[in-house]
Amino acid sequence: MPAYILRRLIQALLILLGVSIITFALLYLLPADPARQVAGRTASVEQVQRVREQLGLNLPIWQQYGRYLWHLLQGDLGRSYLQRSQVVDLVFPRLPATALLMVGSIFFELILGLTFGLIAALRRNSTLDQAIMAMTFVFVSMPAFLLGLLLLYFFAVYLGWFPIGGYGEFKHLILPSLSLGLLGAGWYAQQMRSSVIEVLRQDYVRTARAKGLSRARILVLHIVPNALLPIIAMIGLDIGYFMGGAVLVEAVYGWPGIGQLTWQAIQQLDIPIIMGVMLVVAFAVAMGSLLADLIAPFVDPRIKLR
Amino acid sequence: MKRLMMSVSLAAMLAVGIAAFQTAKADEPKQGGEMTVTFHDDIPTLDPAIGYDWKNWSMIKSLFDGLLDYKPGTTEIVPDLAESYTISPDGITYTFKLRHGVKFQNGRELKAADIKYSIERAVNPKTQSPGASYFGSIKGYDDVAGGKATELSGITTPDDYTVVVQLSHPDATMLHVFAINFAYAVPKEEVEKYGADFGHHPVGTGAFKLAEWTSGQKIVFARNKDYYHAGLPYLDKITFELGQDPVVALTRMQKGEIDIPGDGIPPAKFVEVTHDASLKDLIISADQLQTGYVTMNVNIKPFDNVLVRQAVNMAINKARIVKLINGRATVANQPLPPAMPGYEKDYQGYKYDVAKAKELMKQAGLADGFETDLYVMNTDPQPKIAQAIQADLKAIGIKANIKSLDQSLVIAAGGKKDGAPMIWSGGMAWIADFPDASNFYTAILGCGGAVDGGWNWAWYCNKALDDRADKANAITDPAKQAERNAEWGKIFEDVMKDAPWAPIFNEKAYVIHSKRIAGKDNSVFIDPIHIPVNYDVLFAKDAQ
Numbered sequence: 001m002p003a004y005i006l007r008r009l010i011q012a013l014l015i016l017l018g019v020s021i022i023t024f025a026l027l028y029l030l031p032a033d034p035a036r037q038v039a040g041r042t043a044s045v046e047q048v049q050r051v052r053e054q055l056g057l058n059l060p061i062w063q064q065y066g067r068y069l070w071h072l073l074q075g076d077l078g079r080s081y082l083q084r085s086q087v088v089d090l091v092f093p094r095l096p097a098t099a100l101l102m103v104g105s106i107f108f109e110l111i112l113g114l115t116f117g118l119i120a121a122l123r124r125n126s127t128l129d130q131a132i133m134a135m136t137f138v139f140v141s142m143p144a145f146l147l148g149l150l151l152l153y154f155f156a157v158y159l160g161w162f163p164i165g166g167y168g169e170f171k172h173l174i175l176p177s178l179s180l181g182l183l184g185a186g187w188y189a190q191q192m193r194s195s196v197i198e199v200l201r202q203d204y205v206r207t208a209r210a211k212g213l214s215r216a217r218i219l220v221l222h223i224v225p226n227a228l229l230p231i232i233a234m235i236g237l238d239i240g241y242f243m244g245g246a247v248l249v250e251a252v253y254g255w256p257g258i259g260q261l262t263w264q265a266i267q268q269l270d271i272p273i274i275m276g277v278m279l280v281v282a283f284a285v286a287m288g289s290l291l292a293d294l295i296a297p298f299v300d301p302r303i304k305l306r
Numbered sequence: 307m308k309r310l311m312m313s314v315s316l317a318a319m320l321a322v323g324i325a326a327f328q329t330a331k332a333d334e335p336k337q338g339g340e341m342t343v344t345f346h347d348d349i350p351t352l353d354p355a356i357g358y359d360w361k362n363w364s365m366i367k368s369l370f371d372g373l374l375d376y377k378p379g380t381t382e383i384v385p386d387l388a389e390s391y392t393i394s395p396d397g398i399t400y401t402f403k404l405r406h407g408v409k410f411q412n413g414r415e416l417k418a419a420d421i422k423y424s425i426e427r428a429v430n431p432k433t434q435s436p437g438a439s440y441f442g443s444i445k446g447y448d449d450v451a452g453g454k455a456t457e458l459s460g461i462t463t464p465d466d467y468t469v470v471v472q473l474s475h476p477d478a479t480m481l482h483v484f485a486i487n488f489a490y491a492v493p494k495e496e497v498e499k500y501g502a503d504f505g506h507h508p509v510g511t512g513a514f515k516l517a518e519w520t521s522g523q524k525i526v527f528a529r530n531k532d533y534y535h536a537g538l539p540y541l542d543k544i545t546f547e548l549g550q551d552p553v554v555a556l557t558r559m560q561k562g563e564i565d566i567p568g569d570g571i572p573p574a575k576f577v578e579v580t581h582d583a584s585l586k587d588l589i590i591s592a593d594q595l596q597t598g599y600v601t602m603n604v605n606i607k608p609f610d611n612v613l614v615r616q617a618v619n620m621a622i623n624k625a626r627i628v629k630l631i632n633g634r635a636t637v638a639n640q641p642l643p644p645a646m647p648g649y650e651k652d653y654q655g656y657k658y659d660v661a662k663a664k665e666l667m668k669q670a671g672l673a674d675g676f677e678t679d680l681y682v683m684n685t686d687p688q689p690k691i692a693q694a695i696q697a698d699l700k701a702i703g704i705k706a707n708i709k710s711l712d713q714s715l716v717i718a719a720g721g722k723k724d725g726a727p728m729i730w731s732g733g734m735a736w737i738a739d740f741p742d743a744s745n746f747y748t749a750i751l752g753c754g755g756a757v758d759g760g761w762n763w764a765w766y767c768n769k770a771l772d773d774r775a776d777k778a779n780a781i782t783d784p785a786k787q788a789e790r791n792a793e794w795g796k797i798f799e800d801v802m803k804d805a806p807w808a809p810i811f812n813e814k815a816y817v818i819h820s821k822r823i824a825g826k827d828n829s830v831f832i833d834p835i836h837i838p839v840n841y842d843v844l845f846a847k848d849a850q
Contacts, residue, residue: 032714036721036759040358040436042739042749045757047438047451050431083350084505093521149553157557164563165554166547167523251346254549256522264347269714 012286019282027271078272087276098257108181117192139186144245148179148252165254176253195227236292240285339846340543341565344550351505354490355428355435364836370490370510379829381741397476397782404467410493411515418463428488437488443477476780482740513539513842540845565820592832593645595738600808601763606727613670615805619656620663621702635811643812648743648794663702675703681726683733684710720763743794766806
């Protein structure tokens with residue numbers, strides 16, 4: 001087990017290295033010139049050149065990357081060009097907000113997704129099943145910001161049940177989590193439905209029925225636990241999936257997480273921030289999938305980690 | 307940076323007249339109360355030497371002060387940290403007498419050395435100030451800007467309350483420069499204490515001081531009780547909530563949760579809001595010192611031919627474009643906006659005339675038209691406007707392919723000699739930093755801007771006009787300003803003869819606010835200098 005974890009951690013480091021190289025190369029291939037943005041529109045060509053040298057942007061790209069990596073190893077994610085602040089100071093204070101949003105979203109996607117998936121499977125081919133499946137397709141394919149705006153309008157503006165955006169209290173968390181969670185819930189409902197249908201066909205379910213167990217007991221003891229197995233691995237991957245949605249949902253609700261920061265940084269091409277967020281997110285995704293893999297053997301003893 | 311919004315003329319402000327908040331002039335508003343302003347984006351920095359976007363520009367003005375300032379709601383220059391000032395007859399020497407007893411928010415008294423230090427800090431390349439070049443006329447600038455010296459030889463402090471500034475040549479814009487954010491006084495000890503993070507720990511002499519800054523969430527300003535303008539500011543506290551979507555912010559304002567949606571009225575809501583009778587009195591609009599224009603790169607064929615450039619000017623139906631953005635602008639015919647001194651009211655420009663445009667194309671030997679690229683920034687409504695221009699150009703045979711890109715990429719293409727044949731400037735358009743006509747020439751139409759990485763995207767360079775511009779800028783005698791402004795008007799008229807730009811429109815600014823906040827008059831909501839809101843002079847009605 002420790003060897004396995006070590007191997008996975010090394011793999012994660014390699015992934016981070018790869019992510020950093022690719023992002024760095026992509027961002028620096030853009031013909032935009034950060035030095036000009038920093039120097040301002042009234043700056044002379046010489047001034048821009050001085051800024052470029054101060055920022056090290058005049059060096060060849062591999063040297064720039066080398067410097068970046070060297071600082072990275074010392075825990076320094078660089079300095080934002082336009083925010084004039086250490087990237088670490090911009091990203092880390094925002095992590096708790098995004099983590100909270102993730103937790104809320106995972107809660108909603110599981111509760112809603114699994115319930116609807118189970119109902120659809122048990123009422124297979126009924127009108128209810130078809131309605132649920134149609135709804136999940138809508139949620140899966142709907143852009144997160146649109147769903148966010150719709151929920152915001154209906155529950156916060158029209159009904160007035162929740163605050164219109166903001167951060168800090170429990171009531172602020174509900175709508176953003178729901179917006180993001182519903183997207184995932186669509187996936188989970190579909191996954192759960194096919195998973196349950198699969199389990200229903202198994203011999204042990206028929207045996208359980210034959211020995212006279214009640215419907216409810218079969219459901220709780222046999223069907224749900226077995227149907228959940230393939231789903232656990234999915235949760236670990238959700239982090240990466242949610243990050244994409246978080247960028248949009250956080251913008252709609254004014255949620256002060258790293259998604260919002262990313263959105264702003266992309267609009268201003270603030271490369272150090274984009275790099276920093278990419279690395280942090282890549283790390284979180286790698287850890288998420290590692291965690292899911294570590295939990296799997298406890299849920300299903302058939303799985304062994306080697 | 308490019309979004310810096312400087313706005314408004316006196317005329318426009320007078321035209322604003324909304325009767326809702328006509329408080330009696332005689333009695334001063336009472337101090338007290340608070341308000342909340344929202345912004346979508348983070349506030350990057352509150353360092354006066356660095357902050358250069360339309361959000362932190364006005365916030366910095368409330369935290370810091372300069373030698374000179376403008377009367378609230380106007381473009382009239384008045385002494386501020388300076389009690390008085392004199393200009394030598396040759397326009398070279400400026401002498402400022404400082405107020406006594408002005409205190410920084412850390413308790414220390416402001417002295418002449420602080421003024422000298424603050425300006426030198428802005429020029430010092432280590433500071434990376436986007437406004438450094440505004441001080442280019444001060445003696446010794448080149449040495450400091452070039453990193454050879456840290457002190458400007460042109461600034462001396464004979465005693466603690468006197469600052470003498472020597473210029474290397476007369477410069478008519480200098481008074482504005484002493485009033486610009488980049489010249490604001492900062493205390494050396496605080497700058498050194500926080501280093502590069504001074505922008506997040508600002509200490510000034512201004513009406514408000516920073517009370518709280520939660521990164522990405524909110525910034526709180528509290529009243530500076532030691533502020534040297536007695537009775538100001540009126541509000542006890544201003545909270546800036548960050549990360550708020552503009553549409554959501556507008557709804558929250560209507561529900562009374564916030565007072566000013568800082569990002570204004572979103573385009574998608576504009577028609578709805580402006581037709582809502584209950585909101586009518588809460589919307590204030592005024593002209594800005596802004597012009598949106600299409601540049602034609604004179605290096606790229608066939609735009610080297612003046613006939614083609616004139617034809618483009620006549621082919622674009624500007625009135626229709628203004629309609630397209632819900633009338634949030636007025637049609638332009640010259641580079642200067644109407645609110646700017648020097649604007650030629652009687653100049654007719656190139657009228658919309660498709661037949662004449664076709665005729666010019668024929669004369670240029672291009673009766674069959676040609677194909678070219680039109681660069682545009684990729685955020686709404688800019689691509690829509692570019693499409694309207696594209697359709698107009700098609701009518702005279704020009705097939706313009708739209709290149710819709712991120713702002714920084716369009717700016718990069720414009721700064722290359724053969725980078726972009728045409729650019730629609732929307733979203734990156736030039737907005738003056740202070741109300742002086744030269745602001746619309748030097749960098750964007752003068753030879754100095756027609757360089758690699760410059761802002762003169764038409765690459766237009768007319769040496770004769772550059773000479774005239776220099777001469778106009780040397781007229782520093784206050785009595786001759788009308789003459790100077792008239793000469794600027796003529797310069798821009800001559801620019802238009804060569805037609806390197808097709809000016810399209812001058813955008814208006816809109817501010818909407820809650821019922822409980824008011825100013826003595828509406829001009830302080832769209833202050834020509836504070837852009838948009840002058841926070842120092844707003845008051846809360848529930849505190850009265």
